[in-house]
Amino acid sequence: MSTSPAPANPFNPPAPQSSSTTRASTANVTTTDAGTKLHKFIRKAFPTICTSRSQVHRAFKESKVLLNDRLGSETMVLMEGDKVSLLRDLADSQRDTNYVKIDIKHEDDHVAIVLKPSGIATRQLQTKTLERALPYNLTRSTQPDALDQPYPINDLSRATSGLVVVAKTEGMKTKLRDMLGHNQIDLRYHLICHGNLGTTGGKEEGEEFVIPEDLDGAPAATVCKILKITRTRNSPSGYVTTAQCHSLHGSSKHQIRIHLLNKSHPVIGNSKYTELHRSAKGNGVYMALTSIRFVHPANGEQMSMEVPEPAKFEAFRIKDQKAWERKRLEEEEALRTVRDGEGEGDVEGLRDGPLAYVTGEQEFYGLKFHVTPAVMVPRPASQTLVRTVVAHLQQTGIESPSILDLGTGSGCLLISTLTAFPFATGVGLDASPTALEVAKRNSYKLSVSDRSSFILGEFAKLGQALSILKAICDGPQPRYPFDVIICNPPYLNKRRTKNFEAQALKGEPEEALFAGGTGYEAYEAIEEGLKDVGGEGVEGVSALRAGTLLVLEVAPGMAKIVKQIFEKRGRKFKVANQEDGVSGPSVVAVESSEIEQADTLNVGGGEGRWTFVDLIRDDKGLERCIVFRRTG
Numbered sequence: 001m002s003t004s005p006a007p008a009n010p011f012n013p014p015a016p017q018s019s020s021t022t023r024a025s026t027a028n029v030t031t032t033d034a035g036t037k038l039h040k041f042i043r044k045a046f047p048t049i050c051t052s053r054s055q056v057h058r059a060f061k062e063s064k065v066l067l068n069d070r071l072g073s074e075t076m077v078l079m080e081g082d083k084v085s086l087l088r089d090l091a092d093s094q095r096d097t098n099y100v101k102i103d104i105k106h107e108d109d110h111v112a113i114v115l116k117p118s119g120i121a122t123r124q125l126q127t128k129t130l131e132r133a134l135p136y137n138l139t140r141s142t143q144p145d146a147l148d149q150p151y152p153i154n155d156l157s158r159a160t161s162g163l164v165v166v167a168k169t170e171g172m173k174t175k176l177r178d179m180l181g182h183n184q185i186d187l188r189y190h191l192i193c194h195g196n197l198g199t200t201g202g203k204e205e206g207e208e209f210v211i212p213e214d215l216d217g218a219p220a221a222t223v224c225k226i227l228k229i230t231r232t233r234n235s236p237s238g239y240v241t242t243a244q245c246h247s248l249h250g251s252s253k254h255q256i257r258i259h260l261l262n263k264s265h266p267v268i269g270n271s272k273y274t275e276l277h278r279s280a281k282g283n284g285v286y287m288a289l290t291s292i293r294f295v296h297p298a299n300g301e302q303m304s305m306e307v308p309e310p311a312k313f314e315a316f317r318i319k320d321q322k323a324w325e326r327k328r329l330e331e332e333e334a335l336r337t338v339r340d341g342e343g344e345g346d347v348e349g350l351r352d353g354p355l356a357y358v359t360g361e362q363e364f365y366g367l368k369f370h371v372t373p374a375v376m377v378p379r380p381a382s383q384t385l386v387r388t389v390v391a392h393l394q395q396t397g398i399e400s401p402s403i404l405d406l407g408t409g410s411g412c413l414l415i416s417t418l419t420a421f422p423f424a425t426g427v428g429l430d431a432s433p434t435a436l437e438v439a440k441r442n443s444y445k446l447s448v449s450d451r452s453s454f455i456l457g458e459f460a461k462l463g464q465a466l467s468i469l470k471a472i473c474d475g476p477q478p479r480y481p482f483d484v485i486i487c488n489p490p491y492l493n494k495r496r497t498k499n500f501e502a503q504a505l506k507g508e509p510e511e512a513l514f515a516g517g518t519g520y521e522a523y524e525a526i527e528e529g530l531k532d533v534g535g536e537g538v539e540g541v542s543a544l545r546a547g548t549l550l551v552l553e554v555a556p557g558m559a560k561i562v563k564q565i566f567e568k569r570g571r572k573f574k575v576a577n578q579e580d581g582v583s584g585p586s587v588v589a590v591e592s593s594e595i596e597q598a599d600t601l602n603v604g605g606g607e608g609r610w611t612f613v614d615l616i617r618d619d620k621g622l623e624r625c626i627v628f629r630r631t632g
Contacts, residue, residue, distance in 0.1 A: 029041065088136070183248075190244055191245060222260075270284065384553075393483070410435070462533055484551065557623070
């Protein structure tokens with residue numbers, strides 16, 4: 001067998017002159033391919049260029065096939081060591097189905113950095129991919145191990161645009177893949193996600209934090225830097241966040257998307273592990289790889305390439321910000337109209353919810369709380385509960401109370417109480433992850449994050465929620481037993497809520513406002529949950545003690561039935577049965593004056609009981625909260 005570059009046929013004519021508009025792809029014949037006819041080898045060696053027999057035939061007809069730098073014919077038989085070249089006119093390349101114009105940011109004889117557009121895959125088995133387009137866009141390496149098909153190292157999804165490192169030789173392919181697997185290539189993404197990402201890490205714009213979360217049994221961590229927080233009308237939390245994220249360690253293709261999704265901040269998009277946004281429909285995924293850094297394996301040079309975020313990012317933010325500002329102005333104008341006595345109907349016609357959702361904040365107990373449609377707007381009347389708790393704790397002389405807030409929502413009750421006691425700690429529980437996000441943000445905003453923890457859970461499964469709190473809480477560990485339990489539960493009944501009241505509540509989360517058919521279901525769930533946390537119900541420790549205070553908000557006229565719910569485990573005062581007029585079950589009719597004189601209630605976990613302490617009225621003289629103390 002011949003190992004020299006001599007022509008297979010000495011009578012074949014010389015090759016045509018190449019020009020600046022022509023490029024050549026080259027392949028060497030190995031032992032395996034020796035004896036193969038030239039037309040078959042062309043199809044095998046250049047599958048992305050000649051994708052059919054007709055294209056191979058046309059290449060020979062147009063004198064674009066060279067064998068050892070001379071024109072070849074289809075039936076020539078190859079020998080080991082022969083050099084086969086395929087000439088390509090750039091104009092013809094652009095007409096090819098595999099051609100895509102690629103923006104080349106850097107190219108040398110070993111490595112290239114290119115900008116992949118969205119809409120094409122990196123290297124999947126599809127006609128139009130970045131990998132198949134690379135031969136049309138890059139100059140072939142002169143190295144002995146040059147790749148006829150340059151290889152993209154980092155894989156971006158079809159919907160994701162961004163920078164891609166490309167190996168032009170077999171040696172670079174091996175080295176760069178190894179560097180990527182060991183996180184030696186720094187890949188940083190710009191993205192827009194749902195919600196205020198700052199609430200997850202307690203950070204502001206310009207600050208960063210780490211999300212550590214194993215994926216597929218392997219360690220993984222993502223670093224997130226908050227670039228911009230934007231108001232929006234079209235996200236449940238009222239915000240979207242622009243961030244720069246990169247993998248600290250971990251190799252999952254969708255690691256960043258998964259981590260953000262698991263933190264309730266999914267990337268905006270219509271692809272895997274993303275979530276749609278009404279203002280971004282039809283615009284793909286709002287995620288792009290905008291920065292690459294690595295050490296060049298061939299010369300040791302520090303490679304660094306950055307590109308701006310895609311133009312659609314800023315267009316999206318401007319659109320949503322303007323929509324939010326427009327809605328705020330409409331709301332303010334509507335309120336001005338009402339204030340001037342020109343009618344109330346205009347407000348309901350313009351407003352999707354309370355003004356606090358437009359401004360993003362509500363004052364409560366002298367503090368300004370961040371609010372979104374994910375939480376109920378704090379009511380002035382609920383300040384009665386905070387004042388009641390503060391007064392009772394001051395009377396008992398407890399300087400560092402431990403507080404549990406059931407259904408924390410925005411966190412206004414817990415945080416307001418914590419600010420009154422500098423050494424107090426607290427836990428807020430809620431069944432809504434988005435509500436907990438708001439509460440966490442308020443804890444940072446009002447400087448009590450180091451004294452508060454928040455956990456997902458339900459009233460009736462209180463013991464279960466508290467049992468896992470120690471393992472998963474991202475704040476201070478809970479301090480048992482609790483000195484105070486507070487709650488403003490949902491207690492409205494839709495069938496009894498008047499139309500004008502329903503309009504006033506428009507836009508607020510129903511789960512924070514409405515109970516079931518009677519309006520008392522939440523109180524029954526609380527009573528059930530408290531049975532699980534007395535005795536040794538939480539990791540062998542009682543979450544309650546003799547003297548634990550229980551303060552529940554009630555609507556006017558509800559106190560007598562709430563007391564009956566807790567009394568069912570033992571009666572110590574006079575009761576009578578009657579129909580409640582709503583759903584038919586028997587309830588206990590007790591006058592307000594009788595409630596205030598009531599005796600001990602046998603309620604709670606373990607052997608403890610709840611003793612009625614007080615029925616508190618708000619500034620308007622309406623029954624607002626009922627107070628019990630644990631005894632025994």
